[in-house]
Amino acid sequence: MPTSLSPSTIEIVKASVPALAQHGTAITKGMYARLFRDEHIKALFNHSNQGKGGSQANALAAAILAYAQNIENPSVLMPVLERIAQKHIGYHILPEHYPFVATALLGAIADVLGEAATPELMTAWGEAYWFLADVLKAREAAIRVEIENRQGGWSGWRPFKIVEKHRESDVVTSFVLRPADGGPVIPHRPGQYLTFSLRLPGGQEIKRNYSISCGPNNISYRISVKREALGQGGSKFLHDSVVVGDILEATPPAGDFFLADEPDRPVVLLSGGVGLTPMVSMMEKIERMHPDLQVHYVHGALNSATHAMDCHVRTLAQRHGGISVHTFYSDPLVADTLGVNHDHQGFITAAWLRNNVPFHDADYYLCGPKPFLKILVRDLARSGIDASRIHFEIFGPTDEQMAA
């Protein structure tokens, strides 16, 4: 990462950290209010993530604060920037969108800080914003070129036909998608997601990410979607309205959470609920490409009614020979029998992992509800597992984790 900000800009930005920490979320909320005055820019976002908790605002606030705090050594932010760049690729954010955020962010800083927003401070933040924006734009341009140049690659929104739809549990349904143009697809890295632009029956268009739940191939993708009762209805729309033959638009696979290309140590795949989707993708690749890899697939579900893809996972494990499967039910039904359709009752814990997987030797991949992730990521780290070996995906913006 280049370090060409002037010393005075660095000083002013550093000095603004306490004010930003105090007003960070207010600034980004104000920024979004300004940004969304433009309908074209507003349509680029997932508005569920702007909601009650304001987690998208928190994620951006945390990123800006982390940037200001590390302005003398911004290379420590590279993993965070890679995640943001991947998100931007998914949402098809282009260089021409950056000036809108600059104007909205600087306007919001001026609104919230009032007299403290001196001309020097505003100039320094303008320079700092464009410095960060240029790093992101360069990385995003490189990712776009890489994706477009691969066989089956594309840029922006591509129409896909639904060629299969099947029920995986009471709450999860899978959809298999092939390009409507009949061409190939890029093999994704297992763990990556597609971003969809969904036109709801009322005409509203919304953006949603879904992890790819099949192994990489040149022909199709599969997603597996949990029906959410509340909210704007992307998942309800997919469950209730989308049928085989329908067309959905998606951007290329993106995301910085994926199985190592050449895993060289045992792998523990930890999932809760619909968080199993990236793990099933990894399992399919492992079954085909990594016959000698030792794998522990550990999954938590409420009970057999919500437990998805169990048969498929056990078939993959049987074919491979080196994959052990463990399922936990936290709320078993009367008809659920321990040892028959689940292996353990309760929640997955670090204490259980310590006794049942190669605890200190493994690479960990996690995906599930936020409390599941928070507890397990924290407990693995506290047990001495190096952060570089704990990989996780969140089905939403990375607010708390990025702020930590």
Ligand SMILES: Cc1cc2nc3c(=O)[nH]c(=O)nc-3n(C[C@H](O)[C@H](O)[C@H](O)COP(=O)(O)OP(=O)(O)OC[C@H]3O[C@@H](n4cnc5c(N)ncnc54)[C@H](O)[C@@H]3O)c2cc1C
């Ligand atoms: C990288 C990534 C990968 C993902 N992969 C998958 C996947 O493989 N499978 C999958 O099923 N999902 C996945 N998701 C989640 C998915 O993108 C959607 O968030 C999910 O389907 C819910 O969308 P929705 O439009 O149905 O509901 P939303 O409108 O997004 O609402 C979701 C939830 O937010 C809360 N909520 C929203 N609005 C309100 C309100 N007004 N009042 C009260 N509560 C509210 C509710 O709890 C509601 O159930 C992924 C997300 C990300 C970021």
Ligand code: HEM
């Ligand atoms: C320097 C400039 C920018 C920074 C620091 C930044 C930061 C972020 C962060 C931290 C996230 C959340 C990533 C995650 O969930 O892990 C994000 C996501 C996103 N950003 Fe940016 N961003 C910038 C510019 C832009 C621009 C110019 C646009 C478009 C106008 C944009 C649109 C989006 C969208 C649509 C998402 C996904 C939102 C979601 O998941 O709901 N960003 N960005």
